[in-house]
Structure formats: structure tokens, C-alpha cells
Amino acid sequence: MIRFFYKKVLKPILFHMEAESVHNLFVKLGHRAGKWKLGRWLLGSAYKYKGPTVEKTVDGIRYMTPVLLAAGFDYNGKLAHILDCVGFGGEEIGSVTARPCEGNEKPRLKRMIKSQALVVFKGLKNDGVDAIIKRLKKTKKPKGFVWGISIAKTNDPQSADMAEGIEDYCYSFRRLNEEQIGDFYTINISCPNVHGGESFTTPDMLRPLLTKLREIPTTKPVYIKMPIILPWGSFDELLSLIDSFPIKGVVIGNLNKDYTDADFPEEAPANYRGGLSGKVCQKLSTDLIRKTKEKWKDRFTIIGCGGILTVSDAMEKLEAGADLLQLITGMIFEGPHLMKDISKAITKRESFHS
């Protein structure tokens, strides 16, 4: 019934509206609904997973379900009190940056419907780390719900400079640790749509960043959000470097940039280019998860992200070696029941294996 309503009624209406306006509308509605008991109850009745336990402890953090909302949807932390009601065990808030950032010029978000992808050219729009800390301090954290915080560098000419860029990351990381906000942190080194490009995705660039971050005391697990557009050799070089730092794991991974990977590249907007989410990320990320697990065994916690559009896509990432899952595009294209369906499938998978 809920699936039918989303796919046949709501989605056709929403997909006729401009993508970023729909996103903003849902953040506004979710933010309000989360403040009312009735709102939480209604959403929870429809979408919260309530079956046999799928609890999992990763790096000392207990997740009620291993399905998390990926960075970029709740970039200002306005949904941090409600997402447990739609079947998520946690989320990555952000990416947050040292200074507030308006993002790139609009339009900057588009659906490629037949390709099951989104073109993302947001450019790290967010209120800035200090405002987000203030908001989260006032937010009632749902019991058992995990807040990860994704950290990136401010998307402006000032932080395009290498030293300034590193200081930008360090400022946010320091402030979050000082205020003890966030259960884990992810360093987003691979945002494709910013001034100065993906400057930290080579070992020579990443080393000074991780060296500076290491000087800031933290008691929380730290992960790196990896690019998925690198060949295995270069990806593995990054892993070798990361291995020498106190980094617990990797999120694999960020957006794809290769439009020829899309089933229908002609759906791309003519006037701007952004990173691609959804189906175009699926194989690249799953292959990198598998190779990372094969080579590095349990050295890295692996958070599988990219193109989880169905339950079987989620299972494939777990089979490949992912400890946790993250998604955005599947929730938009399939509907918010996807998270609950994945949890249900996990219980079957585990009883099947036991």
C-alpha cells in the first residue's frame, strides 16, 4: 500500500517538480513533523523497521540498523531528530564547512529519470559548522540514532589554496570535537564540485591534511569519503597512506563523474555538469568495496555507498564486504520504504547464514 502510493501517486507528482524545490520542501516538512509526537508516530508507523533485531556495533557505535542516510541530503542537520522514523539507523550530517556557503549557482540538481541518477552540482551549500553545532545542540537526539558528521572544506576561492583548505577542515574538526557533537566523523576529500577541484585525492595532498588532523584530539571514529573514479592502483595507494593514520575506515564512495556510464547520457543537463549519483555509482563502488575487503581484510571499516536502489543492491554491497550502508538516490527513486525493506532482508540473510 505505502509502496503503491509512493510509486504511483506521490513520485509522479514530485518528479514533475524542480528537484531542489522538492528536496527543500521535504526538509521543511520533515523538520516540522519531527517536532510533533503525531508526526513522528505517523512516519514511524509507516516506515520504521520494527522486526527482529538488525543491530550492529561498528567501531564501538551501536546502530539499530546498518542503513544510514548518506551525506548531502541533511546538509544542515535539520532532520537529525526525525530520520530514525523513516528506517535509518543513523545519518551523515553535512558536509559541513568552516564558513557558511551558498553553494554553486542554480540550477544545480537534476534527475536523470531513465538512468536512475541525479546530477549534483550543489557545491557544498551549508550553514557552516558553528551554526550547525548550535542547531544540533538544541536538537533532541533520538534514542539509538547515530549522528555522523561529514566535513569538507568551504567552497570559496579562499580555501582553494592548499594551506587554507587544510585549515578549513581542521577548524570544523576541532570545533566538533570541542563541543562533542557527532558520534563519528567523515572527512570528505572527494567532492567533485568545488573551487580547486578534488584536491585531496592524491597521496601527496592527502598526507599533509591527515597529518594536521591527527594533531587534533578525538575520541570518535574517523572515516574518509573516497572517490570512486580512480583506478584500483591509485585507490589502493590512497588506502596505503590512510593505513598509516589513525583512521578507522572508508566510505566507498562519492559521486561518479563519467557521463558515459549513464544508461541514457542524453538526459544530462546542457548548461552545467555535476557529479552523478545512483545507478552510475553502483558497480564502481561495489567493485572497490570488494577489492578493499579482499586486500585489507578487517583493517578498514567499510561503509558501502553508491547506487543502492533495491534490496538486492544493498545485499550485494554487504556480500562484497561493507559493514554499513549509506544511500540517498534509492530513497528518492524507490521510496522511503526501501530502508525498512533492506533491514527485513538482512534478517533473512543472517538467519540464512546461521
Ligand SMILES: Cc1cc2nc3c(=O)[nH]c(=O)nc-3n(C[C@H](O)[C@H](O)[C@H](O)COP(=O)(O)O)c2cc1C
Ligand atoms: C543532493 C546530493 C548532495 C550530496 N552532497 C554531498 C556532500 O555534501 N558530501 C558528501 O560527502 N557527499 C555528498 N553527496 C554524495 C552522497 O553522499 C553519495 O556518496 C552519493 O549520492 C552516492 O549515493 P547514492 O547513489 O545512494 O545517492 C551528495 C549526493 C546528493 C544526491
